[in-house]
Amino acid sequence: MERRSDNSLKRKAQIETSVNWIFVLIAGAIILLFFIMILYRMQSTAEKEGYAAVINNLDSIFSGAELSSKLTSLITDIPKHEVRFECQGFSLGGMTGGYNQKLVFAPSLLQTNPLLIWSLDWNMPYFISNFLLVTSPLVRYIFVYDGANPVSLDLKNRIEQLLPDKMTKEFLMSASGIRDTGIYATRIIFLERDPEAPMLMVNKAMTALKVGGGNLLSFYAKGSGTADFQPDSEESISVYFDDASLMAAVISDNSEQYNCMMGRAFEKYKRIAYIIDQRVDDLAAALPHCAPHYTAAAKDVYEQLFASGDFSTQYADLKQSIELLEQNNRQLPLYSCPAIY
């Protein structure tokens, strides 16, 4: 009897110890899992906070840059991330920021450190807005021109004067010898030349732009492993109006973004054209001796902007009206009349 009760006690003790340890292990695992979950959530929140801070920083930088024209800044104090720029805004790690009606031209993917921000005023011929051009010294811009073609040479000289010093740029007469330098991105701009992909960079994805006669622009892209440039979309042909829009096309690495921003720019143009047209009418009414000297040029610009078709189809007519408006504006001070702009 005693032996049996001893054995039974020992068995109970064994079971109790085992159960106790199992219980401790399960409880410990639950507590550990709980703290791991908290740490994971905190890490994820910290990452999102970091992305939001970068988005906010970029937004502030764009707001500041928009207020001044012909400003170039190299920003090096933003954490290094890859930001995606699209028509509606820019995004990083699932966080998005809007342009808030700013006209921002940038490559579709860009490293934020270092960042080069450059603002150019867009005058048509009166001031409409500042274009914000966002790029990085990590993007290599190669301009291929034809030394024997005066138009190509003129374009090359104009562009060389406009580009900021801190931009990574090269001016070459042929694309065949271009080598991969390991830089983040490469964009080739052909000035009055047909695009040719560099033979030594077949494995590198890149984009290209052809600046042609009649202010025509053609956007191209090449994937890694493909030998030739192809039009980057169905609407890869566009136009530029002046130096600011030409630089905008150089910086935007795809036709979609360029066309989208230029479309928005033209919406702004319509509003300013209305204001200027009304201003001319008010001046003519307030100063009868000046009324004969205000031509219909401002009204023509306003009406042409509301004509059907997108901005790329309005180029020829608009160019003529703008020249007439410039002429009219220059003559007004001779008659002691207030200028149109």
Added chain:
Amino acid sequence: MIMDSKKAQIQIMENIGVLVIFFVLVILGMIFYFTYQAGSIEEKVSELKTRNALELASKVALLPELQCREDNVLQDHCFDLLKAASSKILLSSESNADYYFNLLGYSTIRIKSIYPNEWSAEIYNKIRPQFSNNDTFVIPVIVYDPASDVHNYGILDVSVYG
């Protein structure tokens, strides 16, 4: 044996009790932490509101629809009176309502010319329904009348609704 069994049960209950108290303490700690975070977020939101209001005032001061330019060169802190009169119509038009709301939000913008000529216009007015506060910024400006070539002293009054 019955005593041993009861001891074992008591010990298990003790362990469970310890765990329960531990988790209660952890939860209390988390509540304090998240309450602190919420307070800190509210502060940041208030800072952002003030920053946005200041940004809006600067934005208005540099709207091409209003600013004075001579041969496309910007005249600082100057509003063109004729442009302001046309802008009033433009900013309140239905077709441009969305655009200017995205730009200016819930705010009221007034330009007043004080001396030598008095003139006043409310360029934009969009009051937030049931707003709780508003920040007002007054900036001294020049209001230029191109018809008479007179530069008037004036103010730009920007109220932002929060």
